[in-house]
Ligand SMILES: NC(=O)C1=CN([C@@H]2O[C@H](COP(=O)(O)OP(=O)(O)OC[C@H]3O[C@@H](n4cnc5c(N)ncnc54)[C@H](O)[C@@H]3O)[C@@H](O)[C@H]2O)C=CC1
């Protein structure tokens with residue numbers, strides 16, 4: 349566990365110590381008591397040295413430096429990444445966070461993604477997840493490890509499909525949050541989710557044509573997109589961004605709303621933007637483009653419902669006359 353100090357019952361304490369006493373992560377998962385055998389170890393080298401399976405669940409910006417501080421691990425060790433994000437262009441090819449881990453650790457790396465909002469999973473509410481890993485032996489082993497009555501796991505060998513769905517849905521969720529900030533209803537959000545899924549597929553297939561259609565219908569695809577667009581932190585912060593009418597930065601909103609947790613969708617939007625530009629994908633991905641421009645280029649939030657026509661289905665019309673589409677106008681579309 350990454351070492352942090354917190355105020356607990358009026359006293360400054362180490363988060364790990366409080367966790368080991370109470371089995372409650374009072375900062376990141378308050379109100380949930382984990383089983384007695386779960387312990388927090390802040391000495392990273394000790395925590396990993398005898399591990400058979402390393403499960404990666406941390407904001408993607410901390411991955412590389414965590415690996416650097418790890419020390420020796422077992423030769424037979426395997427990793428599973430639950431990290432949604434961490435994309436970069438490497439030699440013209442889109443690199444994944446699991447690729448980075450594979451390169452740094454030199455062992456088998458799989459991914460586990462799905463509609464898995466943490467506090468609901470911890471409360472034991474039924475959900476599903478998709479495990480992406482190539483080796484069939486590890487598919488069976490890891491399914492056995494993760495799958496249970498309330499957390500059903502389906503395995504596939506489609507690692508890029510699973511992982512890229514997990515990363516890109518966070519960007520679409522920003523769009524859903526913009527819609528909520530503008531107080532649009534369920535129809536609009538459903539349209540945005542549909543277009544978002546279509547664009548995720550276009551983006552993913554451009555770099556990984558071999559990605560399977562079926563992956564988009566697994567928990568890592570449509571299901572994660574839906575839950576994130578309704579109940580996720582990216583949605584919540586994007587709604588606040590619109591409601592603040594330009595007065596608050598993303599960093600400020602993250603600090604105010606997430607209590608130390610990290611927003612991943614904005615980072616991923618920043619990561620994919622140069623990739624989209626370099627590969628001339630902006631016109632093919634008007635929703636992802638618009639989300640980026642609203643988030644980082646002062647584009648009017650209502651542009652989210654003014655995507656250009658000629659979309660996979662023409663539910664959207666053109667921007668209103670006289671609009672540049674890039675002036676910072678908060679609120680709904682101006683009349684006339
Ligand atoms: N929270 C959720 O509902 C879900 C999150 N994920 C994914 O899991 C990944 C991690 O997300 P969360 O657990 O929500 O993290 P978070 O957003 O709650 O961030 C806090 C975590 O970051 C760690 N941390 C903070 N500073 C650090 C540092 N300098 N070095 C290393 N670790 C540090 C903290 O120990 C804590 O575990 C993300 O990619 C996210 O998309 C996936 C499914 C669900």
Ligand SMILES: O=C(CO)COP(=O)(O)O
Pocket residue numbers: 432462463464465466518521572575576579580581582583612
């Ligand atoms: O990935 C998630 C649920 O599956 C959590 O999404 P947020 O990071 O938007 O909360």
